[in-house]
Amino acid sequence: MKRVIALVIGLALSIFTTAVAQQNDADNPPIAERLKHYITHKGPEKTYIHSDKDTYVTGETIWYKIYMLDGVSHSISDKSKVVYLELLNERDSLIAKQKLFVDGLGAHGNLDIPQTISEGGYTLRAYTAYMLNEPEPLAFSKTITIWNLKNERDQTPKQAVRVDTTNINIRFFPEGGNLVSGLQNTMGVKITDKTGKGLAFSGRIVDQAGAVSQQFETYEFGLGKFTYEPESGKRYFAILDGKTPKKYPLPSPMSKGYVLHVRNTKEHITIRVESNLTSGLQNTLLIGHIRGRIFLNHMESSNDNNFSVKINTTTLEDGVAHFTLFTATGEPVCERLSFIDNPNNDNLLDIRSVLPSYKKRERVDLTLDMASVGKIENFASFSVAVVNQTRLRSSQKESIKSWLLLNSDLGGTVPDAHFFFAKRNTKRKYLLDALMLTHGWRRFVWKELSDSTKSQTQRFEPEKGIVIKGRTTAFKNQYQLRPAFVSFNILGKNLFREKKATDNKGNFTFGPYIFQDTIKGMIQSEPMTVSEREAENQFKIFVEDGSPAIEVSDIAHKNQEAIVPDQPKKYVEQAAKKRQLDMELNAGTITLEGVTVEARKRTKRAEVEKRLKGLTRYQLPNQRIYTDSIFGKGALQPADLLLNIPGARAARDGLSIRGGGPPMYLLDGFQVERGDLAQINPNEIAVIDILKDGNAAGFGSGLFGNAGNGVIAIYTKSALGISSDQNRYFPNIANFIVQGFYKTREFYSPDYEVQTASHQKEDYRSTLFWEPNAIVDKKGFTNLKFYTGDVSGLYSIMVEGITAEGIPVREIKSFEVTDDSEK
Incomplete structure (x- = not known):
């Protein structure tokens, strides 16, 4: 007998009241309650990176927006407020890392590509510390290509790659699993x-x-x-x-069992359950959820051998629906995924007011409009990039919609997820359902979810800001944990002090704090009760490195091509012209004299060089000085030691290189004031690197100096793992450097209606416009403007973002910049 149940969705509270009768005891809560507990206590976070483009040349800037969202609702996360961005090379070596504060739906920044790195495929990756609690952390990553202007390339045409069909693999996936x-x-x-x-x-x-x-x-x-x-x-x-x-x-069929069928049209989804068991389907439970939020909770009351449920997709949110059939005893026996595409969530945004073509240096006005389609309820946050597509071919294999709605819930295993969203037609709908048949739900498994006694301690709590952690011990025995009063002090221009007691094991925590750039901190300790024995009043203070490290391979994009098939020759030529103009007109560019130091201990130097690669954000400095080549360095103060740099001169406001302004100082990779270097024993300094031009420009301007005047990077023996006679620990005091949140530069967009001297040079920008925070509020629209440059061709306006309700949006519109000589 065939039974069809018309399901009405709406009363969310009633969803959580039905459960398998055998599961109502305290030790085995209902399935719906377990899902609710999962969302509340173990719900994931998701990140997504929108960069201005996918292809760059060395020396350019990557402009990006990180969307950091609740992994279930795709709205503002109430967990983490700190997100990390990393740039990795093809060997997964870290090239650059930034820490950003999340405000609202995400954070934005810029990353300057060093001119000295090799060309090839690189990975941008974004994650939070909280995401590292998952057994297989799934950080969003995207592949970008970086070309080097200095390389000479083989122009021989590439041979077509032949598909090897002699050794193939066929896998079969029964619907529902049986x-x-x-x-x-x-x-x-x-x-x-x-x-x-x-x-x-x-x-x-x-x-x-x-x-x-x-x-x-x-x-x-x-x-x-x-x-x-x-x-x-x-x-x-x-x-x-x-x-x-x-x-x-093919898999061998079972003689008796259950079968789960799902038929998905755009307007409805029908789930049919069948069994050839004599007991029928009585008391079986059919659960359907999207990212853990239940929309179907049906317990079959009859002993028929089949039943069907039909749901209107306009009542559901977009994403991967996970259907599971449980037996009367609570055992999951069938599982099926299906992608829900709510037609009400299509065409949410209209890019208006853009003309088909513009002249060079002409103003472009555009409107992001959600009011005309009647979709805005609260607000939406968008990032907008306008890029030359004639010289740059996009290799995008992921979009904000394909990642949030599909690939992130399939473990990042789909190599080209954007394919299923780029065009909507019957074939792609068929392939998307075939994809659902051949993949399983990756966020959790029912067996683990049903084990109410399984309690895992989280290694990483959601970060709310910058936290200073450490512990105090007896000074002469670091294994003897001792409580104390500790105070955290911020030195420099903005003095700050906070005092508290450690716990009984000597652990202390200060924060969370929110600040940018880098500060010099100091922890001081004092005994809770002063002892007559001086040794009992002395403590050794250990300050932890609070930056988490992700230890997972690039799961989401390991199947992608690392480099585009052919170099975009016109784009690289255009970038070279822009580089030359910038260098000619950049008044801040300086020249530092070179210095050659003879390596006396080559094996030791080789090991130091290897360790330096793990600390530096650049490939090679313009000059490198090993301090063991400086005679009498132990008798010098650090400031005097720096005067050994070729071209360095003492100035009233500090050190000057070839008459320029104050350079930027880095200590073990962190920006510091020159005065902070006085705290270092000269014998602790192992290497001094000198950066100029492109190497220095990658550091921009900071609180304590301008990289345009050069960068002096100092590395200590302790940071390089080199043994030293110097004891870095002093009783009751610990000095350290705290890296603040990354301070983002503003994207430069010229206003050609205002005449300035800088407008006389040619405009070779490939990214005409970047706006990471275009907010559409309840009025339903926002207006933006920018100007075209001096490069003709086809340009695309790429808009990605998320509504306050968690609906991802992506729209593209194109226009042309014409050349009068071509008409």
């Missing part, structure tokens, strides 16, 4: 080569006697599906057309 004899089953199929690349094939399904029961095909990504009804006692095989006949066995 094949049952005598019941109609849908089978997902995926065919790949030995590298994992999907292959398109046609073939047929035969039984052991060779009788054909079904034909099938695979398409993009090697995905396909077919339906058949296996007979009891028969075995089935797949045979591919056009190849030497080889039989690939």
Whole structure:
């Protein structure tokens, strides 16, 4: 008997009241309650990076916006307020790292690409410390390509890559997880080569006697599906057309069991459950949720062998729906994913007022409009990039919609998730459902969720700001933990002091604080009770490095191409012209004299060089001085030691290089004041690096100096792991450097209606406009403006963002900049 249940969604509270009867005891709470507990206490966070483009040259700036969201609602997260951005090379070595404060739906910044790095594929990655609690942390990452202007390239045409079909892999995925004899089953199929690349094939399904029961095909990504009804006692095989006949066995069907079917149209989704068990389906439970939020909770009351549920998709949010069938005893027996595409969430944004074409240096006005489509309820936050597409070919394989709604919940295993969102047609809808058949839910498994006794301590609490942590011990025995009164002091221009007691094991925590740039901090300790024995009044203070490190491979994008197939020659030539003009007109550019130091201990120097690579944000300095080559350095103060730099002169306001202004100082990678260097024993200084031009420009301007005047980077023996006779620990005091949140520069966009001397040079910008915080409030629109440059061609306006309700939005619009000489 066929039964159809019309499901009405709306009363959310009623969703959490139904459960399997056998699960109502205190030790085994209802499934819906477990999901609610998961959302509240273990719900994930998600990040997404929108960069102005995907291709750069050395010396350029990456402009980016990190969306940091609640992983369930995709709205503002109430957990972390700190997010990290990393740039990694092809060997997963860290090139640069920034820490940003999250305000609202995300944070934005800029990253200057060093001119000395090699060209190739690089990875931008964003994550929070809280995300590292997951067994396999899933940080969003995207592949970008960086070209080096100095490299000479082989212009020989590349040979086409041939697909190897001699060694293929075929995998079969029964819908719901089970094949049952005598019941109609849908089978997902995926065919790949030995590298994992999907292959398109046609073939047929035969039984052991060779009788054909079904034909099938695979398409993009090697995905396909077919339906058949296996007979009891028969075995089935797949045979591919056009190849030497080889039989690939299908999974053997069960004689008795359950089958779960899902049929998804744009307006409705129908779930059908069947069983050939004599007990029927009585007291089975069908759960449906999207990212942990339940929308279907049906317990079957009859003992029929089938029932169906039909849901209007306009009542659901977008994303991967996860359906699970539980037996009367609470055992999960069938599972199926289906992508929900709510038609009400299409076309939320209109980019208006943009003309088809513009002249060079002409003003462009655009409006981000949500009011005309009637979709704005609260507010929406967007990032907007306007980029030359004639000279830059986008290799985007992920968008904010494909990541948040699809790939992040599939473990980042889809190599080109944007494919399923770029165009909406019947074929792509078919392939998306085949993708759902061949993937499983990755956020949690029911077995772990149902274990109410399993309690995992979180290694990382959500960060709310900058926290200073450490511990106090006996000064002469660091293993003897001792409580004390401790005070945290910020030195320099803005004095600050906070005092508290440690716990009984000597642990202390200060913060969270919110500040930018870098500060010099000091922890002081004093005994809770003064002792007559001086040794008992002395403490050793250990300050922890509070920066988390992600220890996970690039799961989401490891299958992507690292470098675009062909170098964008015109773009690189255009970037070279812009670089030359900037250097000619940059009055802040300085020249530092070179110095050559003979290495006396080559094996030791090689080890130091290796360790320096892990600390520096640049590849090689313009000059490098090993302090063991400076005679009598132990008798010098650090300020005097710096006068050994070629071209350095003492000035009234500190050190000057070749008559320029104050340079920027870095101590073990952190920006400090020159006066802070007085706290260092000269014998502790191992290496001094001197940076100029492009190397220095990557550090910008800071609170304590301008990189345009050069950068002096000092590295201590302790930071490099070199043994030293100097004891860095002093009783009751610890000095350290605290890196603040990254301070973002403002994107420069010229206003050609105002005449200035800088407008006389040619404008070769490839990114015409970048706005990371375009807010559309309840009025429903916001207006933006920018000017075209001197490069003709096709330009795209890329808008990505999120509404306050958690709906991701992505829109693109193009226009052309014309050249009068071409008309």
